[in-house]
Amino acid sequence: ELKVEQNPLFLSMQEGKNYTIYCNYSTTSDRLYWYRQDPGKSLESLFVLLSNGAVKQEGRLMASLDTKARLSTLHITAAVHDLSATYFCAVDRLDDMRFGAGTRLTVKP
Amino acid sequence: ETGVTQSPTHLIKTRGQQVTLRCSSQSGHNTVSWYQQALGQGPQFIFQYYREEENGRGNFPPRFSGLQFPNYSSELNVNALELDDSALYLCASSLGAGVLFSGNTIYFGEGSWLTVV
Numbered sequence: 001e002l003k004v005e006q007n008p009l010f011l012s013m014q015e016g017k018n019y020t021i022y023c024n025y026s027t028t029s030d031r032l033y034w035y036r037q038d039p040g041k042s043l044e045s046l047f048v049l050l051s052n053g054a055v056k057q058e059g060r061l062m063a064s065l066d067t068k069a070r071l072s073t074l075h076i077t078a079a080v081h082d083l084s085a086t087y088f089c090a091v092d093r094l095d096d097m098r099f100g101a102g103t104r105l106t107v108k109p
Numbered sequence: 110e111t112g113v114t115q116s117p118t119h120l121i122k123t124r125g126q127q128v129t130l131r132c133s134s135q136s137g138h139n140t141v142s143w144y145q146q147a148l149g150q151g152p153q154f155i156f157q158y159y160r161e162e163e164n165g166r167g168n169f170p171p172r173f174s175g176l177q178f179p180n181y182s183s184e185l186n187v188n189a190l191e192l193d194d195s196a197l198y199l200c201a202s203s204l205g206a207g208v209l210f211s212g213n214t215i216y217f218g219e220g221s222w223l224t225v226v
């Protein structure tokens with residue numbers, strides 16, 4: 001069964017600091033997705049990682065994928081308050097898509 | 110703004126009733142998928158439609174059914190509602206090629222909040 005685990009589930013950080021969110025998954029997959037969700041809102045696609053070693057960056061967020069380790073990371077650089085949200089990773093395996101439980105990020109001034 | 114619109118935004122139903130949720134896909138997208146997101150959890154895949162045919166389903170019972178129309182809009186129907194069906198239901202559209210998940214970007218609507226009492 002395809003399982004996706006994120007950690008941490010809750011993250012409180014100061015503005016200006018760096019941190020990494022981890023996403024582990026249980027079976028072989030070459031596609032990993034990162035989404036952002038603001039409270040009461042829908043999911044916004046951040047990154048789609050399609051191969052081993054893929055790295056994508058957008059602003060203060062950078063995502064990477066290691067398919068051999070079945071691990072993706074979402075790195076936050078010099079956090080700002082606007083990044084406060086819940087971040088989900090998701091993995092697909094042709095016939096199913098599984099989401100992690102989400103990491104609720106709060107960036108404090 | 111993703112171009113995916115859902116209706117209604119909120120609704121309350123009684124246990125045992127039936128509900129229909131609607132979704133209008135982003136223009137040109139031929140693939141629609143539906144997800145259930147319980148409060149405080151990640152979304153769960155319900156099913157996906159490609160060119161009016163269901164081409165994949167998650168671990169949901171048959172009382173969850175759907176339709177996709179020639180204009181690629183979609184409906185999610187849930188029969189015999191249970192209290193545990195209370196959740197945010199998300200519709201998402203993408204440009205697919207028949208494979209269930211192909212790595213294309215998926216665009217989500219704002220969702221329909223369903224409360225079953």
